[in-house]
Amino acid sequence: MNRIAIDGGQSALRLRVAASARTGTGPGYTHGPDALMRMLDAIRVAAAEVELQGPVDVVALGLTGYPQAPGVAERFAGQVGELLDADEVRLTQDMVTAHAGALPAGYGVVVAAGTGLVCLAVDRDGTWRKLDGHGYLFGDAGSAFAIGRAGLVAVQRARDGRGPVTKLADTAIDPVLLYRSSTLVDDVARFAPEVLRCAAEGDPVAHDVLVRAAGDIAETIGAAVAQLAGEGPVPVACVGGLFAGAGEQLLTPVRAALPARARLIPAAGNSLDGAERLATGPTGTYADLIVTYRR
Incomplete structure (x- = not known):
């Protein structure tokens, strides 16, 4: 077949x-x-x-x-x-x-984060709830786009003297020119790895962007877990290109901000x-x- x-x-x-x-x-x-x-x-x-x-x-x-x-x-x-x-x-x-790829058993919460971010909670009886996935203008909190945009805002603030000095401003990118791009969302999201790199090197501005993104992701997970019946632990899998690229650099602050019921587990698949x-x-x-x- x-x-x-x-x-x-x-x-x-x-x-x-x-x-x-x-x-x-x-x-x-x-x-x-x-x-x-x-x-x-x-x-x-x-x-x-x-x-x-x-x-x-x-x-x-x-x-x-x-x-x-x-x-x-x-x-x-x-x-x-x-x-x-x-x-x-x-x-x-x-x-x-x-x-379906991350939790073959069906029960639990999956956050998929790449350029955008969406979360799906499925209960034991098959009822489900979608959270976020509202797009780059009105949602996708904690996504690669959100991280990239926050990083590029920090670049402009540093260059203007309105914000703190940051390694992020060393980029050759002129963020204003991205307005003309037909692939604006993807272009902005592609700056997220630079934010992660600068955060890993100790840049405080990039670190703050990362921590805020982790808090946004944990908030979405918490809201999803709260939709599921009972009081027992809920398996939570984080999938997508953002988590694959960031690994524990992002998962560690996410885990620290999660509610007690949420249990991060490795995804079974993509x-x-x-x-x-x-x-x-x-x-x-x-x-x-x-x-x-x-x-």
Whole structure:
């Protein structure tokens, strides 16, 4: 059986053929009226890279920029089906595939942080609650974008003499020029590793940015844990490119700020693993969060 998993993030789209584990990549999600068409193009690029040959039995996709308008997700799932010659398409948000990959048992909280940040809490009875994932203007607290933006604000403040001196200002980037970029969100998020590096080297301004981001992440986790019934410990997994790059530099202050019920555990897998799980098995707990197209 030919089953395909797709993880569509803001920085890149990844496509995996379940049987062979071959993986192709395409451009990440970009905001705009043609965002879904660009995503189809990214899927086409990734499929060509793995030399995908149809027909396909099942495709499961977890996407950043999941279409929220009525009927749009259904139409997009149909377009993916046509593109990949697929009998069935299972379309959901990237937070769902992140959760499915990280916590195979289903119960618990997953925070997925890359360019953006979203959190999903799933209770033992299958009820769920999404937190944050509100985008770079109104949410994504603690994300790589949030860290990068705070770092670039510190750069401008230092250069103006309005803020403290910081190693961050040594960058060749002129933040104001980023306004012109069609990939502004991704560009800003790419400054986060520089903030982490300067924090590790003892820069107090960068350290303060990191600590505030950790506090924001812990606040989101705390709110998610509070949604789950009972008083016992709740497994919490932190996944995504931000945590992969920062490791304990970020996890240590997050852990210190967590409520007593939250128990950080290693993720069993990533978002692409979660998409593969949804492509190769029953949707189970996540059925209400998935749009299905069948031809």
